[in-house]
Amino acid sequence: MSGDRLDVIIFGASGFTGKYTVFEAVTVLRGLRWGIAGRNREKLEAVLKEMGAKAKKDLSQVPIFIADVNDETSLLEMARKCRIVVNTAGPYRFHGENVVKCCIESGTHHVDVSGEPQYMETMQLKYDQRAKEKGVYVVSACGFDSIPADMGVIFVEKNFDGVVNSVEIFLESGIKEGDSGGGTAGLNYGTWESAVYGLAHSDELRGIRTQLYSQRLPKFFPVLQPRPLVFRSTEVDKVCLPFPGSDRSVVMRSQRFLYEQDKKRPVQMHTYVGFPSWVVAGVVILFASIFGLLSKFRLGRTLLLNYPGLFSGGLASRSGPSEESMSRTYFKMTFKATGWPNSDRLAECSDQYTEYPTKTLMVRVSGMNPGYGATCVALLSTALTILRESDKMPSTGGVLTPAAAFSKTGLISELEKHDHGIKFEILANK
Known part of the structure; x- marks a missing residue:
């Protein structure tokens, strides 16, 4: 790549996530040359002024570029x-593809924080081969909660000292103990909009996956069965529900890649979200049911998008969290991994065990400000890792998940360095 290029440009910098990415860039991208881009120069200048004041650093000389998702010339x-x-x-469903396409044609790597399986898998289907031809890495799901989940499974495998059969993930979030005040961080409107359209068009995934994967992954003994719809977890002492996010789809794409490329036995995985009581879990089920029903109809989607606070119980808003x-x-994400010790390792990854797993590892991945602190640090850390450690990544480039791209790099160590980073720790090893 040309030596006169900047290292990084943050596109969409005047949006809610974008401006906090600018703030974290002051420390995460220290020593690199970076700029920002978006549609409106005045808004971009305001972001540099606001985030510069917050970071106590003059950002007035950061380069600004004008680019619009509907103008391919500007994106190129x-x-x-x-x-x-x-x-x-x-939402990347509407705004992501042109950026990906123009990055690939320009020989420029691309990372984003999409949690939209339809977008991510469509990009893989349409652009993976071209990205490989151009030697470009396109990596989505580079924020919370997919980075903790996907790289957490990698952390589990690196510390298991054996063969992992399955991982169950239990997600918890809340207000830090000892702090005063109420409320939670909540969601900005863009995240809410992505969730509405993602669920509305979830039936598209079957067709996309049929084209992506001509063969299913083999079923390994024992099969990890999902827990009941509502249950109390002894692992985290919470009332849990299945987690509806993109984590499982991202992790299973990673596991497929590592199985096909590295001949590694794929890990089975289910993920859950924990709540403090049966009553709270019941309220969540009620809101989720209304959300799921309304998202399937145009009028229902209009209501969801026009009244995010009402239909999210105050979780989402147009102004975003304070x-x-x-x-x-x-x-906190608690991982329960089960498998077999090294002494029981089989010769080939496709070989089947006949005995049930005898080894367990408990791991925790945690952090603060998941939506707009840890997410922004993770996103920038993936960019930094591509720039510094591409020799440890798949040599051909491509449209990849985080674990497929970064399993052999030092991304986990990078994530742990920063104030709003992500901590990986072992809780118990039996």
């Missing part, structure tokens, strides 16, 4: 100015 010009585009302009609430919100 932007992509040619840098080595990697950090794309925060969602900085005070974001700073006090934590997340």
